[in-house]
Amino acid sequence: MRLNDLAIFVLAADSGSLSAAARELDLTPAVASAAIKRLEDELGTRLLARSTRSLRLTRHGEHYLTHARAALESLQAGRDTLAREQQQIGGPLTLAIPSDLGRNLLVPWLDTFMQQYPELSLRVRISDHLTDLFKQPVDLAVRYGQPEDSSLVALPLAADNRRVLVAAPDYLRHHGRPANPDALRRHHCLRYMLNETTHDQWTFWREDQPTTVPVSGDRAADDGNLVRHWALAGFGLAYKSRLDVLADLRAGHLQTVLDDWQGEAAPLYLLCPHRKMLSPAIDRLRRFLQQRIADYLAGE
Structure with a gap:
C-alpha cells in the first residue's frame, strides 16, 4: 500500500x-x-x-x-x-579509539566533551585492532592512516601528522644515536603489530626520496601504548605517531632520532560508515577534537 x-x-x-x-x-x-x-x-x-x-x-x-x-x-x-x-546533541554514541592516543589524550578530552553535552551517552571501545564499522555496533572510529575502504566517510582530525623515531635518553647513552636509517639494523627496534602483521619495514624520506629499512628487536606488541612504555623504559627505538609521543618529547622523557629525515605520514581521521549518519553530535565532536588537537600541537 x-x-x-x-x-x-x-x-x-x-x-x-x-x-x-x-x-x-x-x-x-x-x-x-x-x-x-x-x-x-x-x-x-x-x-x-x-x-x-x-x-x-x-x-x-x-x-x-x-x-x-x-x-x-x-x-x-x-x-x-x-x-x-x-x-540534538544527545543520545547514544559508540566510539572506537586507538590504545595509546585514546588513553592518554582522547579519553580526557572526551570527558570534557561529555561535560558540555550531558545528554550524550558515550560508549568507548579502546583497541588498536581495526573495527569493521559495517559489522560491529560502532558509530565512529578514530584511526591513523587513510582508510582502505573508500566507502567510509573520513573526516580529517590531523591531516599532516607523521611518525617520528624516538628513544629514551638512557637508551641513546648506552647504544648510541643512529646516523641514518640503515643504522637501525644494529639497534633494538620496538615493533608494532596490527592484525597479526608486524610493522618491521620502516620508511623515511629525505629530499622526497624514500628509504625503507628492515628492523628487528626482541619486543613487539599489538598495543601502541605498550610500545611507547617500552621506549620510555629504554628498551629500544620506537617509530610512533608524533601525537602519541609529543608529551614525552616535551617533558624530555623521549628524544627524536634521525631529525634530518621525514617520517611516514600518519594522518588522523574520524571515520563514519555513511554520510547520512553525520548528526549534529558527530559534527560537534569532530570540530571539538580538531580544535583540541590543533591546540595541543601548538602547545596550548
Missing part, C-alpha cells in the same frame, strides 16, 4: 474533491484517480462514490478514513521525532 495513495484519499475526503486533492499535491487528476483505484483494489471495497460533479465517502470509506488519517499522523509524528533527535 502506497503512502501517497493514503494521503490522496484523506485530502479528497477532507476537501470533497479529487481535483482539489490533486492540486494540493501537485498531481494531475488522472494520477489522483489512479491512486484511489489502487487503494480500493487493495482493500477490496469502494471508498469514494464519485461522479463528474460530486464526491462522497461510502460507509466503508467513512470507517477507513479514521484509520488512514491516524496512520499518516503517526508517520508524520515519527518524522518529526527523528528530525528533533537529529538536531
Whole structure:
C-alpha cells in the first residue's frame, strides 16, 4: 500500500474533491484517480462514490478514513521525532579509539566533551585492532592512516601528522644515536603489530626520496601504548605517531632520532560508515577534537 495513495484519499475526503486533492499535491487528476483505484483494489471495497460533479465517502470509506488519517499522523509524528533527535546533541554514541592516543589524550578530552553535552551517552571501545564499522555496533572510529575502504566517510582530525623515531635518553647513552636509517639494523627496534602483521619495514624520506629499512628487536606488541612504555623504559627505538609521543618529547622523557629525515605520514581521521549518519553530535565532536588537537600541537 502506497503512502501517497493514503494521503490522496484523506485530502479528497477532507476537501470533497479529487481535483482539489490533486492540486494540493501537485498531481494531475488522472494520477489522483489512479491512486484511489489502487487503494480500493487493495482493500477490496469502494471508498469514494464519485461522479463528474460530486464526491462522497461510502460507509466503508467513512470507517477507513479514521484509520488512514491516524496512520499518516503517526508517520508524520515519527518524522518529526527523528528530525528533533537529529538536531540534538544527545543520545547514544559508540566510539572506537586507538590504545595509546585514546588513553592518554582522547579519553580526557572526551570527558570534557561529555561535560558540555550531558545528554550524550558515550560508549568507548579502546583497541588498536581495526573495527569493521559495517559489522560491529560502532558509530565512529578514530584511526591513523587513510582508510582502505573508500566507502567510509573520513573526516580529517590531523591531516599532516607523521611518525617520528624516538628513544629514551638512557637508551641513546648506552647504544648510541643512529646516523641514518640503515643504522637501525644494529639497534633494538620496538615493533608494532596490527592484525597479526608486524610493522618491521620502516620508511623515511629525505629530499622526497624514500628509504625503507628492515628492523628487528626482541619486543613487539599489538598495543601502541605498550610500545611507547617500552621506549620510555629504554628498551629500544620506537617509530610512533608524533601525537602519541609529543608529551614525552616535551617533558624530555623521549628524544627524536634521525631529525634530518621525514617520517611516514600518519594522518588522523574520524571515520563514519555513511554520510547520512553525520548528526549534529558527530559534527560537534569532530570540530571539538580538531580544535583540541590543533591546540595541543601548538602547545596550548
